[in-house]
Amino acid sequence: MNVKAQVAMVMHLDKCIGCHTCSVTCKTTWTNRPGMEYIWFNNVETRPGPGYPKRWEDQDRYKGGWEYSNGKLRLRAGGALSKLAKIFYNPNMGTLDDYYEPWTYDYRHLIEGERSDYVLSARPKSMITGKYIDQPEWGSNWDDDLAGGSEVVPMDPNVEKLQEHIAMEYEKTFMMYLPRICEHCLNPSCVASCPSGALYKRDEDGIVLVDQEECRGWRFCMNGCPYNKVYYNWNTHKAEKCNFCYPRTEAGLPTICSETCVGRIRYIGVVLYDADKVKAAASVEDPQNLYEAQLGCFLDPFDPEVIAEAREAGINDEWIRSAQESPVYKMAMKWKIALPLHPEYRTLPMVWYVPPLSPIMNHITNEEELSTDGYIPAVDQMRIPMQYLASILAADDTEVIRRVLLKLTAMRVHMRSVNVGGVDELAKSRLLEEAGIDTETVEDMARLLGVSKYSERFVIPTGRREMDGDELHYEQGACSIEDLAPPEGMTTYPFERGR
Amino acid sequence: MPAEANRADLSAQGGEKMGEMGEIFWWVVFPYLTLAIMIVGSLYRFAYNQLSWVAPSTEIFEKKWLRIGSPLFHYGLLFAFIGHVMGMVIPIEFYRGLGISDHLYHDFAIYGGGVAGLMVVAGAVILLIRKMTVDRVRIHATFADFFSVISLIIVAGLGVYITLVYNTTVLEYEYRTTIGPWFRSLFVFRPQYELMTAVPFLFQLHVITAFALFASIPFTRLVHLYSVPVHYPLRAPQQYRSRSRYRRKRI
Numbered sequence: 001m002n003v004k005a006q007v008a009m010v011m012h013l014d015k016c017i018g019c020h021t022c023s024v025t026c027k028t029t030w031t032n033r034p035g036m037e038y039i040w041f042n043n044v045e046t047r048p049g050p051g052y053p054k055r056w057e058d059q060d061r062y063k064g065g066w067e068y069s070n071g072k073l074r075l076r077a078g079g080a081l082s083k084l085a086k087i088f089y090n091p092n093m094g095t096l097d098d099y100y101e102p103w104t105y106d107y108r109h110l111i112e113g114e115r116s117d118y119v120l121s122a123r124p125k126s127m128i129t130g131k132y133i134d135q136p137e138w139g140s141n142w143d144d145d146l147a148g149g150s151e152v153v154p155m156d157p158n159v160e161k162l163q164e165h166i167a168m169e170y171e172k173t174f175m176m177y178l179p180r181i182c183e184h185c186l187n188p189s190c191v192a193s194c195p196s197g198a199l200y201k202r203d204e205d206g207i208v209l210v211d212q213e214e215c216r217g218w219r220f221c222m223n224g225c226p227y228n229k230v231y232y233n234w235n236t237h238k239a240e241k242c243n244f245c246y247p248r249t250e251a252g253l254p255t256i257c258s259e260t261c262v263g264r265i266r267y268i269g270v271v272l273y274d275a276d277k278v279k280a281a282a283s284v285e286d287p288q289n290l291y292e293a294q295l296g297c298f299l300d301p302f303d304p305e306v307i308a309e310a311r312e313a314g315i316n317d318e319w320i321r322s323a324q325e326s327p328v329y330k331m332a333m334k335w336k337i338a339l340p341l342h343p344e345y346r347t348l349p350m351v352w353y354v355p356p357l358s359p360i361m362n363h364i365t366n367e368e369e370l371s372t373d374g375y376i377p378a379v380d381q382m383r384i385p386m387q388y389l390a391s392i393l394a395a396d397d398t399e400v401i402r403r404v405l406l407k408l409t410a411m412r413v414h415m416r417s418v419n420v421g422g423v424d425e426l427a428k429s430r431l432l433e434e435a436g437i438d439t440e441t442v443e444d445m446a447r448l449l450g451v452s453k454y455s456e457r458f459v460i461p462t463g464r465r466e467m468d469g470d471e472l473h474y475e476q477g478a479c480s481i482e483d484l485a486p487p488e489g490m491t492t493y494p495f496e497r498g499r
Numbered sequence: 500m501p502a503e504a505n506r507a508d509l510s511a512q513g514g515e516k517m518g519e520m521g522e523i524f525w526w527v528v529f530p531y532l533t534l535a536i537m538i539v540g541s542l543y544r545f546a547y548n549q550l551s552w553v554a555p556s557t558e559i560f561e562k563k564w565l566r567i568g569s570p571l572f573h574y575g576l577l578f579a580f581i582g583h584v585m586g587m588v589i590p591i592e593f594y595r596g597l598g599i600s601d602h603l604y605h606d607f608a609i610y611g612g613g614v615a616g617l618m619v620v621a622g623a624v625i626l627l628i629r630k631m632t633v634d635r636v637r638i639h640a641t642f643a644d645f646f647s648v649i650s651l652i653i654v655a656g657l658g659v660y661i662t663l664v665y666n667t668t669v670l671e672y673e674y675r676t677t678i679g680p681w682f683r684s685l686f687v688f689r690p691q692y693e694l695m696t697a698v699p700f701l702f703q704l705h706v707i708t709a710f711a712l713f714a715s716i717p718f719t720r721l722v723h724l725y726s727v728p729v730h731y732p733l734r735a736p737q738q739y740r741s742r743s744r745y746r747r748k749r750i
């Protein structure tokens with residue numbers, strides 16, 4: 001056993017209101033520099049839709065993640081030698097147009113423009129070339145809230161796979177939000193794709209980072225990540241990615257996206273896993289078994305043997321305690337209501353999702369009179385097609401989604417009977433049985449998902465300073481970012497030159 | 500031996516053209532000076548400016564032209580490099596020992612070197628046009644970027660010209676008895692500058708411009724040539740770093 005700790009996240013999609021607060025706070029924290037205008041470490045996409053970058057799930061094109069063929073796990077975009085051969089031109093990498101050309105507005109014209117009979121307007125101006133863009137055609141969240149309608153929805157690779165026709169009429173269609181950050185995978189293909197070895201996974205908390213000094217800008221990580229969550233900063237010519245706000249998590253604080261999440265959909269906690277099992281778990285043949293295989297990598301933080309091994313591996317008691325109280329452990333491993341995003345990419349992602357329940361049961365007109373048994377078939381006839389959710393969260397295995405939705409429905413029915421009453425007890429217990437959970441679990445779930453406080457949603461131990469040795473004393477009073485990323489030193493804005 | 504004969508009469512000419520001091524400057528001082536700038540400059544930049552040490556790709560902005568230009572240019576350069584090792588580093592005696600006639604060698608060098616050189620020039624011209632015409636690329640290109648591409652076109656263009664045109668029309672020049680030994684003599688610190696005096700002017704110019712280009716390496720995007728990730732196939736796919744290892748290395 002090779003015990004490692006991982007800080008992981010769960011997002012409860014039912015509660016996401018699509019407000020983009022997370023994206024904006026992330027942007028103002030990390031990506032508001034020249035070269036990074038188009039970059040959103042956190043983005044919230046409306047599904048069904050193409051996402052950001054466009055059609056990132058189309059792995060025939062981007063060739064991200066791993067594939068299992070002839071008994072071997074290999075990078076879909078090709079191994080080391082074929083990468084070296086393609087280093088001068090990476091055929092699978094997207095361009096700015098797959099994201100969008102960022103722009104600002106010519107506000108100055110509003111103040112300095114000549115007096116005229118018409119109202120002055122601020123024309124959009126590219127932040128890449130400094131030239132006017134007369135008609136922006138795509139932008140971040142251009143398709144927010146299905147606002148591309150029947151033109152944009154079919155661009156969703158998951159929709160292409162669906163058997164049934166998706167209704168686009170306003171009263172019949174469906175919609176959900178999918179907030180995305182880097183998954184801080186257990187088997188990160190971005191790391192394996194980097195020719196320089198600049199990307200790495202931190203041993204003690206699993207955060208995946210790019211060493212800015214070692215990155216040489218070879219760009220294979222960009223499309224090597226199947227989630228397209230490594231970005232190319234055109235100004236520094238280096239890769240940058242979500243860093244799980246490590247300066248915050250090291251201080252025991254949640255990431256900025258989680259801290260500011262309006263819907264309180266995000267949960268952060270520690271998970272212990274066995275690093276020796278990772279490769280085998282990523283190499284199971286049937287993609288539908290990847291979810292179970294990944295679950296098999298996680299360790300029970302209450303098991304005395306695991307605790308002993310963890311201590312042996314240098315994991316301190318604060319981290320072990322955090323793993324025991326971890327909301328992620330509860331939702332993903334104990335209750336099994338959170339699922340990994342696209343497990344078929346074989347990177348073993350560590351940001352999991354509780355699938356949304358809300359828009360179901362649109363045909364239930366009078367919930368008062370509904371017999372509890374009626375909920376079970378209702379789960380199968382949701383407004384969001386189960387195949388659609390399964391395509392995103394379960395490698396097309398609808399049974400996995402069904403089990404989770406049943407649990408969430410059972411929770412809803414039980415809490416209704418507790419708070420409002422009027423539910424047939426016998427039928428309710430049948431529902432709980434079908435969902436495979438007991439009332440105690442259901443009430444725990446309802447508390448964590450519904451009303452949990454900050455300290456329950458975020459259980460984050462502080463960084464392991466004991467590993468730093470004595471050196472930090474000498475750094476006292478120094479500015480930590482002084483020569484690492486001088487915000488004004490190495491950046492250039494193109495505007496002046498572009499004009 | 501025709502090559503030897505050539506050398507004899509050209510040496511008389513060359514010697515007249517350039518005074519002794521001039522010869523020492525161009526074939527001793529200048530190469531050492533440029534190589535010193537290249538080495539010291541590169542080391543300095545590597546030690547103090549890792550953040551700028553990149554292959555500054557613009558693939559994110561434009562990839563249609565890049566798709567043709569970049570592989571053509573880079574692979575051409577790779578072949579040309581191998582060709583120069585064959586001509587400059589490996590002594591002529593080696594080939595003769597193997598029984599490869601001078602004529603056979605030159606035929607190979609003209610075809611192989613010509614193709615490689617043409618690839619470099621064509622690729623670099625495509626990249627230059629791309630750099631000048633694609634807005635997104637041009638606006639972010641610096642003086643150094645243009646400087647590198649243009650000087651590469653000049654150096655490689657001269658190389659192609661002497662390989663394909665001069666060698667086939669004027670004379671099949673045996674650089675392996677003059678430029679080659681001179682080049683090697685630089686590295687044992689006994690520069691035999693007199694070997695260069697008789698070399699045809701275009702060859703001399705190719706050498707001088709090439710050394711000037713070497714000197715510019717630390718100041719341009721060309722530094723990425725030192726970082727070809729040849730170790731990639733050998734390393735483990737997954738990289739873990741522990742807190743005690745990922746702090747900044749102090750230099």
Ligand code: SF4
Nearest residue numbers: 182183184185190225
């Ligand atoms: S999601 Fe993050 S850790 Fe996983 S492959 Fe992509 S960039 Fe790497």
Ligand code: SF4
Nearest residue numbers: 016019020022261263
């Ligand atoms: S802040 Fe929270 S609720 Fe708002 S979009 Fe982001 S994840 Fe959703």
